[in-house]
Each structure stands twice: as structure tokens, then as C-alpha cells.
Amino acid sequence: MEVGGRGRERDKDDRLTAAAAVTVEDSSAATKDVTAVNTKPTRRYPLASWIAILVLIMLVGVYIFSLSLKQNGMLFGLMQTNMIEKERENPCHDPSIPDTEIPYVHYPTPNTYQRKECACTAVRFFSILSMQRSGSGWFETFLNSHENISSHGEIFSVKERRSNITSITNTLDKLYNLDWFSSAAKNECTAAVGLKWMLNQEYFPGLMKHHREIVEYFNRRGVSVIFLLRRNLLQRYVSVLANAYDSAMKQLNGTHKSHVKKREEAAILAKYKPTIDTKLLIPELKRSDKLAADALVKFKNTRHIVLYYEDVVRNRTKLIEVQDFLKLPKRKLSSRQVKIHTKRLRDHIDNWSDVNNTLKGTQFESFLNGRR
Numbered sequence: 001m002e003v004g005g006r007g008r009e010r011d012k013d014d015r016l017t018a019a020a021a022v023t024v025e026d027s028s029a030a031t032k033d034v035t036a037v038n039t040k041p042t043r044r045y046p047l048a049s050w051i052a053i054l055v056l057i058m059l060v061g062v063y064i065f066s067l068s069l070k071q072n073g074m075l076f077g078l079m080q081t082n083m084i085e086k087e088r089e090n091p092c093h094d095p096s097i098p099d100t101e102i103p104y105v106h107y108p109t110p111n112t113y114q115r116k117e118c119a120c121t122a123v124r125f126f127s128i129l130s131m132q133r134s135g136s137g138w139f140e141t142f143l144n145s146h147e148n149i150s151s152h153g154e155i156f157s158v159k160e161r162r163s164n165i166t167s168i169t170n171t172l173d174k175l176y177n178l179d180w181f182s183s184a185a186k187n188e189c190t191a192a193v194g195l196k197w198m199l200n201q202e203y204f205p206g207l208m209k210h211h212r213e214i215v216e217y218f219n220r221r222g223v224s225v226i227f228l229l230r231r232n233l234l235q236r237y238v239s240v241l242a243n244a245y246d247s248a249m250k251q252l253n254g255t256h257k258s259h260v261k262k263r264e265e266a267a268i269l270a271k272y273k274p275t276i277d278t279k280l281l282i283p284e285l286k287r288s289d290k291l292a293a294d295a296l297v298k299f300k301n302t303r304h305i306v307l308y309y310e311d312v313v314r315n316r317t318k319l320i321e322v323q324d325f326l327k328l329p330k331r332k333l334s335s336r337q338v339k340i341h342t343k344r345l346r347d348h349i350d351n352w353s354d355v356n357n358t359l360k361g362t363q364f365e366s367f368l369n370g371r372r
Helices: 004-037 047-088 134-142 165-175 211-221 235-247 263-269 280-296 311-316 316-323 352-359 365-369
Strands: 124-130 148-153 190-198 223-229 304-308
Touching: 004 316, 134 148, 134 190, 165 211, 190 211, 190 223, 211 223, 211 280, 223 280, 223 311, 223 316, 223 352, 235 263, 235 365, 280 352, 304 311, 304 316, 311 316, 352 365
Parallel strands: 124 190, 124 223, 148 190, 223 304
Antiparallel strands: none
């Protein structure tokens, strides 16, 4: 019995040994197969092919973008064509007006009065885009000395009128329909109507926040833009600080005046010389410079003209350019306002030495040599 049991165990061991041998052979074969598969060359695309594919994708993207631009241009051109055709059907249409000018010629019908014999007097719409203390109030008095121009001032200084785009367009519609009444309102024969709009009202929703909608409105309604900017931003900053001081102190018999018509009053206001915080000076100048540059870019697709305060001061023929731009009969324009700061810039700043040292060697150094 013992011999028989040992025989069975020996047979079992033999079977296990044989099975293990088969397993090893299978594993070896599988390894060979994998090795054979892995040794086959991997198919790779050359680098030049990938570059060609990327270039093709870029070209397709550029083509699609160009089609979009072309479509937008065609839509704007179609809009102007429709305006021209509509204007030609107007009984007041003047055939001498070039087609390029027709989108900017209007014949409003006010809700508050009748234009009577002036019903066919063409009206141009405009908007003065500027910043506080850049001469916009002074410039506007020149425009309003023309018997056919009504420039209604800073009507968006009231927050509710610029609280959202609907409020803005409703206000503009009322203005351009000749239903806006102010001291600048002219008679029924107004030939140009507009306002001044401050760029630096960005702390409330307004011009710059809604610039896309406003540009669309200007182009749709045929509104021309007059940029009035100031080259010397240091001079502007001094004027801002001086005006803020008078707003608080009310130096003229307890009354604050941003603009004056008497030299005596100008002399009183000019006595104040602000002390400028030099740590804030360069950031403030950069902020103002960027704001003006951004506005020029954002409103570049409007019909516009760019004026600088310094040029108007030195050369009053700039006022003739404005009348030409608005296609108005030329008149000699005048203003009763008197300049407040007339001396050298150094004579209007209390800490001139600190300001001078701060701006020396910077992009704003040239402002130091400016005169009022």
C-alpha cells in the first residue's frame, strides 16, 4: 500500500512538472510575440506635416474672421444706403448735398413746438467728447455764439440720465429731436445741436462703459463727434485741483464758479496754488493719458474731428475748421469767458521744485515747460 501511494504521488508530481513546462513555454511565446509586435516601426507624421496642418487651421480662421468683418461693413453700408434713399424721398431733400453727407443731415420734428418756415432747415447732430478742465466749457461758449448752433452743455452730469443705455439713448433722442430746453436753445432755425460729454465719468455707468452701444447710436443717427483734449495734462491737473479747492472754499463771495467773465474774479481764483502729492502725480497723468487714448480708439469709427485746447487758444482758425466740419455758414465766434491761470506753470504750483524733480526724466517731462 505504501509503495502504491508513493507511485501515485510520483505521477502527480510528473503531471505538475509538465504543466509548469507548458506554462513557461506559453509565456515565452507570448513574450516573443509582444517583442515581435513592439519591434515593428511606429508610424509617425513628420514635423512639417503638423506645421502645415496648423497653418491651414490659422488660414481658415483668418478667412472666417475676414468674412465677418466684410459682412459687418456691408451691413453698415446697407444701413447708410437706406438712409440715403429715405432722405431723397424727404420733401426737404436738397439735391446739392453729396450722398456721403446725407446720413448726417436731419430734419427733426419737435414734439413741443413747430419749426414753421425752418422745417426744411437741415440740422447736424454733434457731441463734444472731453474731460473736465480741458476747455470744453470755454469752447462751448464759442459754438453758442453762432446763431445756428445749440450746444446744451454737460447734460449727462445728472446720474439718472446715464444710469443705463436706455436712459442714455432716451436723453439723446430728446436732445436731437430739438425738444431739449436750456439757455443754449436757439430758435426754430437751429442748424446744429449737441452736447458735451465727459470721458472721465467712468466711475458711473456712462460714455466709456457703454461705448459700443453709443458708437452704434452715433452711426445710426448720424452724430458727428468733436474730441476736445488737452496736451499738457499737468496744466489740466492744476486746474482740476484749483477748481476743487474753490468748490469747497467758494472764494468769490461765497459762490463757486468754474468759469468767470471778469478779470478781477480770475485774479482771485488764480491766487490759490495747489500743493501736489508727487506720489500720486505720475499715476494721475498716466490715467488721464490712457483715458484719452482709449476714447480715440473706441470712437474711431465715428465721423469725428480731434481738437486740442492749446491749439484753439493759439489759433482761432481752429473754430473755422469746426464750422466746416459741421457744414455751417462761417461766423466770427466769440466768448466772454476769461482765463484764470495765465502765468508760467511754475507760478501756479506751490511745491514746484518737488513736481519738477518728480517729472524730470519721465515721459511727462515736457509738461514742465508748458505755459497756461
